[in-house]
Amino acid sequence: MSGGGSWRFECKFCNTKYVGAHNRVVSHLLKDGGKGVKVCPKVTPQQLANMSKLLNDCKERVKNAAPKSVPLPSSLRNAATSSLDYDMSFTCSNPTSSEVGLKKRKGMGTALEKAFQNNSKEQCDGEIARMFYIGGLSFNLARNPHYRRSYVRASNIPGYVLPGYNALRTTLLQKERKNIELHLQPIKDSWKAKGVSICSDGWSDPQRRPIINLIVANTNGPMMLRAVNSQGEVKSGEMIAELIIECIKEVGHENVVQIITDNASNCVKAGALISAKYHVIFWTPCVVHTLNLVVKNICAPSLQTRNNDDVYDACKWIRPLADDVSLIKNFIMNHGMRLVMFTEHCNLKLLTVASTRFASTLVMFKSLRK
Structure with missing residues (x-):
């Protein structure tokens, strides 16, 4: 039974009851001591050896099942090395003789190079880039001003540690909400x-x-x-x-x-x-919704507009034109070679009529005419 974030367990050997997590169970059965729990006096040496082996096997399985860390691209790479090679050590403390020669040829390892820490910068760039790739983040996030400001502020604070999962979803979120409400208060006061x-x-x-x-x-x-x-x-x-x-x-x-x-x-x-x-x-x-219905009725005259012959005769040519334009669009979009030919010779994109978009039929006419 759980309670207070821990579990209540009873030892099957000595029938003693304790409260705690699995590390207290390990300390009790394997006689490690500590963790505020007594060792079990009834565990035999053979049982102790079997449980120790079982624990080590479990740790090894967990270690093997953990995701493998892919090393970052290395900045020290000779000309004969493929562009897909990676720096397996994450550091360049023990370069090979070929890498040392490459440093000397390219002027690397100088005081200027050490001052700017180019290799460290490349490693940091690799970490940030991988965060985008693995997390599926949009590249437009890099244009967010808060993205750049956060890194600039972090680089100027010695020993700064990034906020974790729990801080982002609890305290920081509550603080940001209070801040937004504070800035919205002038709007509420005007109501x-x-x-x-x-x-x-x-x-x-x-x-x-x-x-x-x-x-x-x-x-x-x-x-x-x-x-x-x-x-x-x-x-x-x-x-x-x-x-x-x-x-x-x-x-x-x-x-x-x-x-x-x-x-x-x-x-x-x-x-x-x-x-x-x-x-x-x-x-x-809604005025915009009303105008959309008006444009939609003009582009596709309904049975109600047939009662007014003048209005129907003035607008009836738009519907056949929309059908022809849709036919051309479908012909190009549904055939791969035609679409390739179109994209090579035209910079515009074909637009599809969307019933929930405002004046989409007229927008499609204009795009195809261009």
Whole structure:
């Protein structure tokens, strides 16, 4: 049974009960002493030898199963050596005679070389590069200003040790959150004087989980209140209204001017429920979403527009054109040789119509025309 981060165990030889981790079990059975536990008086020499052998075998298996450390590329490499050779020692304290000759020929080993510690710099560069490769980090991280500042600060602090896993996810995370909240406080202070609009929309994260975000905005700037994972839930009008009402209570209903969502039927119902509960708050459809629907209706006239012959005749040519452009795009994208020919002679990328993107049909027309 676990408790307090340790385990309670009972020795099968002397029936004594102890509390602790596996190292206390080892000290008790193998009669090492220490660890605040008595040695077992009933373990025979043969049993002691067998358990010692078993422990050594387990340590050897763990050691062999551990990931092998791949050495960093060596900066001392003669001309006949392949570019894939590695420095197996991580240091250059005992160079070979050929390496010594290479140092002399290239002027290495001088006082200037030692002052700049070029080899140490290359080893450090290799460690940082391998962190990116093994961790699957984006190379754009190297453009992050905090990335460079952190290394500059660390190089100027003697004996600095990087924060570990637990510090990053606990104390440092809490400290950063408090810092962000402190900088967001001026925006919160403006809510009472200027009022706010609560905006809500749905999207999917990289794991394809449906997320509903809730943002508060006014002239002082937007602020993300929360992002709710709605996986496994029905996005009904009542459910969306409940989420928005929680945000209204957090902001203060007297500070909320309007609710902004898209024109989906469940969002329209949520807006009606909120307006019925708070009479001074009204619902506004998203202007960008409305314009997107307008452009979509122009590019693909529906049956409703057939009732107006003038409008339909003016827009009916766009749909066949979009079909032709999609056919050309599919022909190029689905044939490897055609795609190679296209990329060799054109710097632009073919864009696909996406139903959730704004005016994507017109963007595809423009790209293909160029």
